[in-house]
Structure formats: C-alpha cells, structure tokens
Amino acid sequence: MRRRLLLSSSFRLICRVAVYSAILVLVTLLSVVLWLAMERLTLQFFQRGFSLIPDRAGIKAGIWGSFWLISLTAIFSLPVGIGAAVYLEEYASDTRLTRLIKVNLSNLAGVPSIVYGMLGLTVFVRMFGMFGRGIQLNLLSGWLVVPLPFGKSVIAGALTMSLLILPVVIITTQEALRAVPGTIRTASLALGATRWQTIWSQILPASLPGITTGAILAISRAIGETAPLIMVGAVTYCRICPGGIESVQTLLTDPQRVLAAPFDKYTAMPISIYGWITSGPPFMSVAAAGIVVLLFVLTCFNGIAVYIRQRARNKLKW
Amino acid sequence: MSSESISNVPPSVKGVDRDKDMSSHPINVESKGVNFWYGDNQVLFDVSLQVPERSVTAFIGPSGCGKSTFLRCLNRMNDLIEGTRITGELQIEGQDINAKDVDVVLLRKHVGMVFQKSTPFPKSIFDNVAYGPRIAGQRNRAYLADLVESCLRQAALWDEVKDRLQDSAMALSGGQQQRLCIARTLATKPKIILMDEPASALDPASTSRIEDLIGELCNEYTIIIVTHNMQQASRVSHQTAFFFEGKLIELARTTQIFTNPKQKQTEDYITGRFG
Ligand SMILES: Nc1ncnc2c1ncn2[C@@H]1O[C@H](COP(=O)(O)OP(=O)(O)OP(=O)(O)O)[C@@H](O)[C@H]1O
Numbered sequence: 001m002r003r004r005l006l007l008s009s010s011f012r013l014i015c016r017v018a019v020y021s022a023i024l025v026l027v028t029l030l031s032v033v034l035w036l037a038m039e040r041l042t043l044q045f046f047q048r049g050f051s052l053i054p055d056r057a058g059i060k061a062g063i064w065g066s067f068w069l070i071s072l073t074a075i076f077s078l079p080v081g082i083g084a085a086v087y088l089e090e091y092a093s094d095t096r097l098t099r100l101i102k103v104n105l106s107n108l109a110g111v112p113s114i115v116y117g118m119l120g121l122t123v124f125v126r127m128f129g130m131f132g133r134g135i136q137l138n139l140l141s142g143w144l145v146v147p148l149p150f151g152k153s154v155i156a157g158a159l160t161m162s163l164l165i166l167p168v169v170i171i172t173t174q175e176a177l178r179a180v181p182g183t184i185r186t187a188s189l190a191l192g193a194t195r196w197q198t199i200w201s202q203i204l205p206a207s208l209p210g211i212t213t214g215a216i217l218a219i220s221r222a223i224g225e226t227a228p229l230i231m232v233g234a235v236t237y238c239r240i241c242p243g244g245i246e247s248v249q250t251l252l253t254d255p256q257r258v259l260a261a262p263f264d265k266y267t268a269m270p271i272s273i274y275g276w277i278t279s280g281p282p283f284m285s286v287a288a289a290g291i292v293v294l295l296f297v298l299t300c301f302n303g304i305a306v307y308i309r310q311r312a313r314n315k316l317k318w
Numbered sequence: 319m320s321s322e323s324i325s326n327v328p329p330s331v332k333g334v335d336r337d338k339d340m341s342s343h344p345i346n347v348e349s350k351g352v353n354f355w356y357g358d359n360q361v362l363f364d365v366s367l368q369v370p371e372r373s374v375t376a377f378i379g380p381s382g383c384g385k386s387t388f389l390r391c392l393n394r395m396n397d398l399i400e401g402t403r404i405t406g407e408l409q410i411e412g413q414d415i416n417a418k419d420v421d422v423v424l425l426r427k428h429v430g431m432v433f434q435k436s437t438p439f440p441k442s443i444f445d446n447v448a449y450g451p452r453i454a455g456q457r458n459r460a461y462l463a464d465l466v467e468s469c470l471r472q473a474a475l476w477d478e479v480k481d482r483l484q485d486s487a488m489a490l491s492g493g494q495q496q497r498l499c500i501a502r503t504l505a506t507k508p509k510i511i512l513m514d515e516p517a518s519a520l521d522p523a524s525t526s527r528i529e530d531l532i533g534e535l536c537n538e539y540t541i542i543i544v545t546h547n548m549q550q551a552s553r554v555s556h557q558t559a560f561f562f563e564g565k566l567i568e569l570a571r572t573t574q575i576f577t578n579p580k581q582k583q584t585e586d587y588i589t590g591r592f593g
Pocket residue numbers: 356361379380381382383384385386387388399
C-alpha cells in the first residue's frame with residue numbers, strides 16, 4: 001500500500017519536472033530572443049528591406065514576401081485539398097485504389113520538407129527544362145506576363161508550399177468530415193436531398209470549424225517553413241517586395257502590380273531570418289527581431305484556430 | 319394453450335379505426351417476392367405484401383429479422399450501403415421503384431422516413447422544417463413560413479416552439495426533437511411515411527403523443543411503423559405484419575393478429591414465448 005502510494009507520487013513528480021523543465025527552456029529562449037530584439041523592434045524595422053548595415057535592415061520585404069507566398073499557397077491548396085477530402089470521404093467507393101490513396105496521404109504528410117523543395121525545383125522552377133532558356137507568355141493584352149518556366153518566383157514557391165501542406169489539409173478535412181454524425185447524412189438524403197445538397201448544406205457547415213482550424217494550422221506551418229524555400233530560390237538578400245507593392249493601398253488599387261507580383265522574385269520572413277543569422281554577430285539582434293515578428297504572426301494564427309474550435313465546441317453539440 | 323393471454327387488445331388511439339373496411343382504398347405499396355442481400359448475407363426472403371392507402375401498418379418481429387431493412391427498401395435508403403442487392407418487385411402507386419428510370423430523389427420526397435434516433439440538423443427549428451422544401455427549390459418566404467407553421471401544427475409541436483423558431487433544434491427535448499423530425503418529413507409533402515421505432519427512445523408521455531399523432535396523420539398519409547412494443551402496434555395500426563428470420567410470416571388485421579393469429583410462430587411471439 002505505502003509502496004504503491006510512493007510510486008504514484010514519485011511518478012507525478014517526474015511528470016511535473018518534465019513539464020516545468022520544458023516550460024523553463026522555452027521561457028529562457030523566448031526571453032533571450034526578446035531581450036536581443038528589444039533595440040531593433042521599432043517602426044523602422046517594419047519599413048525597411050534587406051541591408052548590409054544592421055541599423056538599416058528591416059523585415060518589410062520579408063513580410064510582403066510571406067504575405068504573397070501564403071496567400072497564393074492558400075488559394076492553391078485549400079480548394080484542391082478540401083475538394084479531394086470531400087471526394088475521398090463522401091463520394092469515392094471503398095476500392096483498393098482509394099484505400100491506397102488514403103494510407104499514403106499520411107505517409108506524404110511525413111515526408112521531409114526538403115524533398116518537396118527538390119520536387120518544386122524540378123517541376124515549378126525549371127519545369128523539367130521544357131522551355132529551354134525560357135519564354136514569356138503575354139496574356140490579357142500584355143497586362144499579365146507569365147514567364148515559363150516560373151523560375152525563382154513567388155508562384156513557384158507557393159506551388160511548392162501547396163504540395164507540402166496538401167496532405168495535411170486533406171487529412172484534417174477528412175477528420176472534420178468524419179466527425180459529422182452519419183445520421184445527419186441519412187436524414188438529409190431521406191428528405192430527398194441530393195448528395196451535393198447534403199454536402200453543401202449539411203456536412204460542410206457542420207464541419208467548417210474543423211476544416212478552418214486544420215487549414216489555419218497547415219498555413220501557419222507554411223509560414224514558418226524554410227528549407228524548401230531555400231531550394232526553390234527565395235532570395236535571402238532581397239530588397240524589393242513582390243510587384244513593388246509596399247502598402248495595402250497599392251495592393252487594393254493597382255491591379256497590374258497585383259497580377260505581376262506572383263511572378264516576381266521574393267524573400268520570406270524565415271528566409272530573411274536565416275540570412276541575418278548567417279551574416280555574423282552584428283546581425284544577431286536583427287535576426288532576433290525577425291524571430292519575434294514571425295512568432296507573433298504564428299501565435300496569432302494559432303490563436304484564431306483555437307478560438308474557432310472553442311466557439312464551435314460551445315455551439316454545436318450532438 | 320390458454321387464449322386469454324392474447325385476447326386483451328388495448329383500445330386504439332383516436333383516429334385509428336381498426337375495424338374500418340379498407341377494401342375500397344387503393345393499394346399504395348405492393349411488394350412481390352422481394353429478396354434482399356447485404357453482400358452474400360441474405361436477410362429478406364420472398365417478402366410479398368400489400369399496404370392500402372391511408373392506413374397504418376405495423377411491422378413486428380424479433381431483433382434482426384429484417385424489418386428495418388425492408389422499410390429502407392421502400393425509399394431505397396439501402397442504396398447508400400455498399401454491396402446490397404435486391405430482387406423481386408416493389409411497387410409504390412403502381413410504379414416499380416427499382417426501375418432504371420426512377421428518380422431516387424423524387425422517390426424519397428414521396429416516401430418520407432422518421433428514424434429511431436431523432437436526427438435534427440444543427441440548425442434552427444425553422445430551418446429544420448424548411449430544409450426539404452428549400453432543397454426542392456422553394457424560396458418564397460411567406461409560403462415557407464406558412465408551411466413550417468402547418469407542419470409543426472400537424473406534428474403537435476407548434477404551441478411549444480412558436481416563440482422560438484429561430485432557436486437551435488438541438489436544444490429541444492428528445493420527444494420534441496422526434497416530433498420535429500416528423501414535421502420535417504411532412505414538409506416535403508410525402509404520401510407515405512415510414513417510421514422505424516419512432517418512440518423507442520422516448521418516455522411514456524412523449525410516446526403517447528407520437529401515437530396520437532399517428533392517429534391524426536393516418537387520414538392523410540399511408541404510414542408504416544416498425545415497433546417492438548406490442549401494445550403500441552395494436553393501438554396504432556390497422557394491419558400488422560409479423561416478420562421472422564427475414565420472412566413475412568403473417569400479415570392480417572391488427573385485431574386478428576392479436577386475438578387469433580393463424581400461424582403458431584406469430585402466436586408464440588405475441589404471447590412472449592420467444593423474441
Ligand atoms: N448495413 C448492414 N450491413 C450488413 N448487414 C446488415 C446491415 N444492416 C442490417 N444488417 C443485417 O441484416 C439483418 C436484418 O437487420 P435489420 O436491421 O433489418 O433488423 P431489424 O428487424 O430492424 O432489427 P431491430 O428490431 O433490432 O431493429 C441483421 O442480421 C443485420 O445484422
């Protein structure tokens with residue numbers, strides 16, 4: 001009896017130590033970064049691009065690059081991912097092929113991101129060398145110039161990122177769809193709804209919180225991802241923002257620049273940070289400031305995901 | 319065996335006249351030699367029966383004998399289960415419902431279904447009832463409001479929910495939810511309503527409300543109800559079908575099944591010898 005109590009209480013102690021030491025490491029890390037970043041976190045830091053002088057370095061190009069990268073990634077991967085999940089869960093019959101696909105999705109989610117980087121390099125950046133030196137496609141009477149292959153442009157990076165997060169988007173959407181009780185499906189169909197009506201007006205609304213949460217988490221993974229971007233050529237030393245768009249106002253009022261932005265070269269927040277860290281001690285505080293900004297963005301994304309999930313949990317109960 | 323054990327048939331609910339002559343009613347549902355398989359497992363054997371229009375038919379029988387399966391054949395809900403197969407002929411209003419050119423969506427509007435477990439959608443009460451007409455393309459608000467009210471009245475739920483139509487249906491009690499599901503089914507204007515143990519998860523008060531409701535609805539709709547409750551079957555139905563191991567053993571007037579069944583198996587089941 002005493003021994004069992006002793007065992008139980010010492011196990012509790014070990015667990016507690018594990019938790020607290022993890023928190024301690026995290027807090028130390030964060031405070032060091034914050035402390036380092038203090039002097040750099042001024043308004044100017046957000047108004048400047050890359051520079052070889054630490055005092056003039058800023059994260060603007062990184063933020064706009066990440067903005068374009070992530071927006072395009074979302075535009076490419078969410079419709080495809082959610083559509084694929086709906087097909088797999090609601091339409092596909094249980095054949096060997098669909099089972100094979102389902103099993104391999106989780107394998108794909110576990111593939112190291114650098115592999116996606118190499119894939120993106122061959123497929124999107126170089127397009128298998130199909131176009132020789134490269135050609136320019138003039139669309140919309142010259143408004144939109146599409147270079148082929150894409151080269152080291154935002155769109156090549158976004159397509160690579162889309163491939164990277166697609167398995168995660170599909171899997172989380174599948175889980176959200178599976179969580180909708182089957183009785184809802186049967187009841188809707190029994191009322192004379194078609195498959196599509198059932199999916200659109202019952203299943204998707206009911207699983208929307210789950211789908212959104214999964215999508216946000218997948219996207220926030222893409223924000224922090226560095227390795228594949230280095231492969232597909234995000235530029236470390238990049239002063240410019242894609243399309244030359246440096247303010248929200250330009251973004252909303254200059255459609256020609258918006259169309260050009262995806263084919264511009266770019267940097268991204270984690271790439272900028274990587275660049276500063278490798279630039280030697282004078283850039284340490286700049287890198288720290290970049291890290292703080294990146295962490296802030298990620299925390300916001302995760303916060304939104306948690307909020308949506310919490311609200312859905314309070315609202316829907318079957 | 320003593321005959322008194324089966325002679326006490328409880329009075330029927332208001333609206334169900336068990337002695338009514340149904341011979342003038344046209345045949346609404348007709349099954350001719352229906353066999354049914356889940357994969358290789360045959361669960362219905364040569365089921366033939368007729369259901370007259372605007373009558374209540376009760377299906378009774380031990381668990382697993384195929385009552386729900388047969389019921390789901392009538393609105394082709396079994397199509398949703400992979401690997402099922404049906405032979406024989408099922409006619410609704412003279413039409414073979416398994417024919418190639420049958421529109422399943424229309425069939426299901428015509429043949430409504432109420433499930434054992436109430437299945438409200440996670441939407442408002444109003445949207446639940448309006449769901450059927452809306453997916454059929456009905457957009458007229460005034461029409462929908464009228465329809466929702468009349469269906470809720472028919473389902474004897476209106477007075478309880480009229481002040482909170484926009485509240486979530488999930489907040490209703492189990493009995494209210496089940497009546498909401500009935501109202502929702504009525505809103506698609508079916509001719510036939512299938513009920514699979516609609517009251518088995520409800521308390522006695524809610525159960526008797528559902529039974530009264532069946533009495534009111536049977537003047538307009540053809541109702542087929544599956545139940546494990548013998549008393550309930552005898553209270554609400556004109557005719558009763560006894561299923562056993564996938565076969566239809568006996569179909570006769572409810573009063574006759576419960577007082578003087580022809581088959582030994584039926585008698586044994588009703589008197590509680592097995593099942
Ligand atoms: N989806 C299914 N897949 C395979 N077999 C099934 C399925 N549904 C039912 N069965 C089988 O078919 C037989 C009849 O089932 P059914 O549900 O029709 O019985 P029931 O008479 O409604 O029983 P209960 O009174 O318990 O509801 C059972 O043996 C059951 O195991």
